[in-house]
Amino acid sequence: SKSFFMVAPHSRTISGNDKIFAVNNAAQAMAKKIGSNHVVNASIGALMDDEGNLSILSTVIDILRSLPSEEFAAYAPIAGLPSFLEAVKKAAFKEFVPKGYIEAVATPGGSGAIRHTIRNYSKEGDDILTSDWYWGPYHTIAEEHNRNLKTYTLFDKNDKFHLSSFTEKVNAILEKQRNLVILLNSPAHNPTGYSLSDEEWKNVIDVLKTAAKNKDKKIILFVDLAYIDFAGENSRSFMKYFNNLPENILIIIGFSMSKGYTLYGMRSGAMIGISSNEEVAKEFKQINSFSNRGVWSNGTRPAMVVLTKIFENKELLEKVEAERKKLHDMLNERANAFLEEAKRVGLKVCPYKAGFFITIPCDDPERVCEELTKDAVFAVPLKKGIRFAVCSVSKEKCSKAPEKFVKAIKAV
Ligand code: PLP
The missing domain is CATH 3.40.640.10 (Type I PLP-dependent aspartate aminotransferase-like (Major domain))
Structure with a gap:
């Protein structure tokens, strides 16, 4: 109960569950039921490939793996x-x-x-x-x-x-x-x-x-x-x-x-x-x-x-940059797909220039997110809008999402 605290007074802040974690769990549970092809999991803030695996710069990992044991242990x-x-x-x-x-x-x-x-x-x-x-x-x-x-x-x-x-x-x-x-x-x-x-x-x-x-x-x-x-x-x-x-x-x-x-x-x-x-x-x-x-x-x-x-090592740097460029291009394509479709269906988004996320400003983000889950779209409710992680959603799914946002916002 709240009347019994072990922690010191300054640590008694209640921060609630991690929302992103909860949304991700819900998306994964839905994917088990209806198949991940039919689920848009736009909760995760990491760059993923179209199959939902973490995107990795392989040169970086190769360098890491090649290090002598002492570099890990020291x-x-x-x-x-x-x-x-x-x-x-x-x-x-x-x-x-x-x-x-x-x-x-x-x-x-x-x-x-x-x-x-x-x-x-x-x-x-x-x-x-x-x-x-x-x-x-x-x-x-x-x-x-x-x-x-x-x-x-x-x-x-x-x-x-x-x-x-x-x-x-x-x-x-x-x-x-x-x-x-x-x-x-x-x-x-x-x-x-x-x-x-x-x-x-x-x-x-x-x-x-x-x-x-x-x-x-x-x-x-x-x-x-x-x-x-x-x-x-x-x-x-x-x-x-x-x-x-x-x-x-x-x-x-x-x-x-x-x-x-x-x-x-x-x-x-x-x-x-x-x-x-x-x-x-x-x-x-x-x-x-x-x-x-x-x-x-x-x-x-x-x-x-x-x-x-x-x-x-200039060569290594160029290799890393070339690999990163591929990921960057993938990210841009997804963001553009979302933005073009948002424009077409009249969905208002925050001014996006670059990066992992697009944000949709709206009233009552929690309820809109709940509505979205009915269409198997999982995004993160913020105070004044919804964060859609283009970094973790395929281009195809990105272009289908804006219409679902419009529908969910109308329903609330
Ligand atoms: N700043 C912003 C805005 C971020 O989104 C993140 C990671 O998500 C970070 C800083 C820091 O990340 P890390 O501590 O993993 O370097």
């Missing part, structure tokens, strides 16, 4: 293998290396980078800012550390980045606290698939520069690159706006090997700090390495060695 250094941290910078920036002092620390996936950013750059009770459409674990991680996740409206009435809502929230929070951590997932945002244009990026940075004129304020912009390698051409040009920023603005890049290298389960990623102040960059390295020691000690060594090897 610890990695607390901050990560130095050669890995060099590879991470190449993987994240490519030719768009920002001007400033740059330091990197290995973390278990992008999730670890989010955790350290929230823990080390805000204090208990602080507000953290993200957009109204966001990846659920942002809230979980904020809550885990006693921070409040606040949101601005992501899209304006023209389905562009809502700059005035963003500006208003940034200024309101800075009015009452010293540090502001902003979590911004672009390009290929989860769940909407939105990517900010370069102009929108410039505007975002200008808002932060204006706010940073008050030197008592510290602004930390966490840029979540989880899906960048599936975001298409020119997906890194926005990084030019990170050059020579005021020293009270710190950019933290969240890098993940989960999607771009199909190593979801290896828990490998990094956080990269970019500052115009050398001391801020040094502090970033020290403080986040200290947190590594205090939370998970060190990261997954074989995954670090894999990335190192890929970026030390």
Whole structure:
């Protein structure tokens, strides 16, 4: 009963069942009954082939398998293998290396980078800012550390980045606290698939520069690159706006090997700090390495060695990129199939540019999802809409889904 707690007071948050897990289970149960050909399981946030098997970059797995036993068994250094941290910078920036002092620390996936950013750059009770459409674990991680996740409206009435809502929230929070951590997932945002244009990026940075004129304020912009390698051409040009920023603005890049290298389960990623102040960059390295020691000690060594090897050998890198391009093309075809059909049947979707998900804004998402299951379509209800994982659904099924959405929305 609720009156009997073993846990300490701060851990008594009720977070409910994992929705995505529950939807996936329901889809699988239905597939057993009527056959998986007749079920659209759009719940899973991993790239899958048309038969529902995990898509894998075989070169990455081959490199992993070829490693000597010691590379599996040994610890990695607390901050990560130095050669890995060099590879991470190449993987994240490519030719768009920002001007400033740059330091990197290995973390278990992008999730670890989010955790350290929230823990080390805000204090208990602080507000953290993200957009109204966001990846659920942002809230979980904020809550885990006693921070409040606040949101601005992501899209304006023209389905562009809502700059005035963003500006208003940034200024309101800075009015009452010293540090502001902003979590911004672009390009290929989860769940909407939105990517900010370069102009929108410039505007975002200008808002932060204006706010940073008050030197008592510290602004930390966490840029979540989880899906960048599936975001298409020119997906890194926005990084030019990170050059020579005021020293009270710190950019933290969240890098993940989960999607771009199909190593979801290896828990490998990094956080990269970019500052115009050398001391801020040094502090970033020290403080986040200290947190590594205090939370998970060190990261997954074989995954670090894999990335190192890929970026030390041009041929391997080209092989990985060619394999990834095939997956990327498959993803694009599916998304286009969904979007074309959505347009034809008049289904409103959030402005999608790239990535694993398309989101359908609607009232009462839970009930619409229930209706959809009658047509054997399984998608994830969010607060203000439904997330459809094009990453895990065949092109053929993607093109049939929008009509079912229209029907379900009408029925509710
Ligand atoms: N950020 C976003 C928006 C994500 O969707 C994910 C994974 O689903 C991550 C970060 C982090 O993933 P990982 O911790 O596996 O690197």
